[in-house]
Amino acid sequence: MAEEFLVNIQEERLSFFTPAGEVKALNNVSIQMKEGEVLGIVGESGSGKSVTAYSIMGLTAQNGKIVGGTVDFNGHAIQNMTEKELRKIRGNEVSIIFQDPMTSLNPVWTIGNQIAEAVSLHTDKKGKAARDRAKELLELVGINEPEKRLKQYPHELSGGMRQRVMIAIALACEPKLLIADEPTTALDVTIQAQILELMQELRKKLGMGIIMITHDLGVVASMCDYIAVMYAGEIVEYGTTDDIFYNPKHEYTKGLLRSIPKFHEKDYSRLVPIDGQPVDLLNPPKGCGFAPRCASCMKICLEVKPEKNYYGGVHYARCLLQQKEDFLKNSGKGEV
């Protein structure tokens, strides 16, 4: 079974070793993903969503180390690979597009040069052939006048165009997996939609898997097959998109859904924010990571780490309250 997965992360623990101590960024994160699937990772800043995805290509900062578990990608055991071996996969089998296209392109080299570089690094196409491929890629991502763009510098393009260029670079070697780290956060709303449409189109055309990192639930709803909700370095809820949107089990997921504006509904009630601060991963809490901010927090939540509890299919959540409610429901002791 296991070899069928494109990405198979098992109980990954990853820590950053800082002067202040060990920051436990990921705690027993498991993700399985088949080829061509789209997985959304949702969570707030510092919840570990980017780190999870970066660790698939060994791209975490130098002081970040996988301290437990396994990260398997396309048959490679990432946690055992050297930087040199990782270089062969990066940009080849797995690519990434970053949040800010304004700063993610090198300002002193032309677009053509930067795309062609990605092409020639992992294929036999060098020089002219790489440039031709770069032009092809620009056409693929929907940039007009590709011949002219090849000679332009990043500062001569708009934000949306630059993000398209970033996508072109990422697709240079037709990767099996594309990691999109908040690809639309820095863009205008109209451009956001265009970029998302483009990504969906390309996915159909090229059949690659996508990991979509975002804090925008609207983005995941329209694109993803599966969603992982992360909080404090853990996946607190995982399921299909329908599971998460129509049958959320974790209090944090429910909170996230409550904080989306609903424009189609008649009652314009105020949005419900999630109060409090994200947890300090230098000193993670003993119990549920979300407990200190949870409106329905029980005493036990502060003491005991909740285990996975399955709700049909792949859908699981780590929430003691939900477990209690389920227990009461099943034992027929009336309302919850």
Add this chain to the structure above:
Amino acid sequence: MPKYILKRAIMSLITAFLVATMTFFVMNMVPGGPFLAEKAVTPQAQAAMEAKYGLDKPLIKQYTTYMTGLLHGDFGLSIKKRGRTVAQIIAVKFPVSARIGGMALVLAVLTGVPLGAVAAFNRGKFLDNLIIVLSTAGIAIPSFLSSTLLVYVFTTKLHLLPSLGLKDARSYVMPVIALALYPSFYMARLMRSSMLDVMGQDYMRTARAKGVTTFKSIFKHALRNAILPVITYLGPLLASLMTGSFIVEKIFNIPGLGSEFVSCITSRDYPMIMGTTIFLAVFVIVMNLFVDIAYAFVDPRIKLK
């Protein structure tokens, strides 16, 4: 671009004019005169000499005479070196200094820039610390000390290199090293800090995500972005190196412009002071213009207007 250069050229002329004017008056405010050191000069002889060089006329008159000459490209006669014009002296001495200075510059860039880059890429490790210690020492040690040390080691102890004059290729080694030492280490420090800054940029992460090798990410992606501060420093550096260093030229007995410049000030050789100062100023101005043009080539975002 041509319009920009023309604009800069006109501004440069104004700057050169101001430099000439200020030097002229400040020079004349300093006590002393060119003939005071000469022994047993009779008042008549002194008056005759002053008349010959026009020093008996009112200052304003002297100034207008000099500036008119300057406009015609006439730097005047040297007072101390009888029978030779200032232009002739500069024409002989400048190439000597420029050759040594140019070599020192090339050496400094070729050592300083890679040192800084390597230090940045090994941040916090042994190599980085070693380069920091070396460069701090290199900046702190004055050139008269480093020159003397070089002479002590290579001439007195090892008998490898000649310590005086410029007879053959070997005699260039020590002066060039002595001159290059400070700028090399200074550039290493500049390069290190600007490289560290660049390494934190998003596009370096993009390069890493593409699978670019460390070597290529330093020399292709980081260097060109990080080198701007070094280029800024290069302008004044080029001017100061090529016009000669008084200390290094004195120690190695090199007939260059640097030692000439200082000695003409102490001997109040007015036309020489004026000539060398204006020459130096124009040189600095031109080098800075080169630097600004170089900017536009290194960083496509910079437009010269």
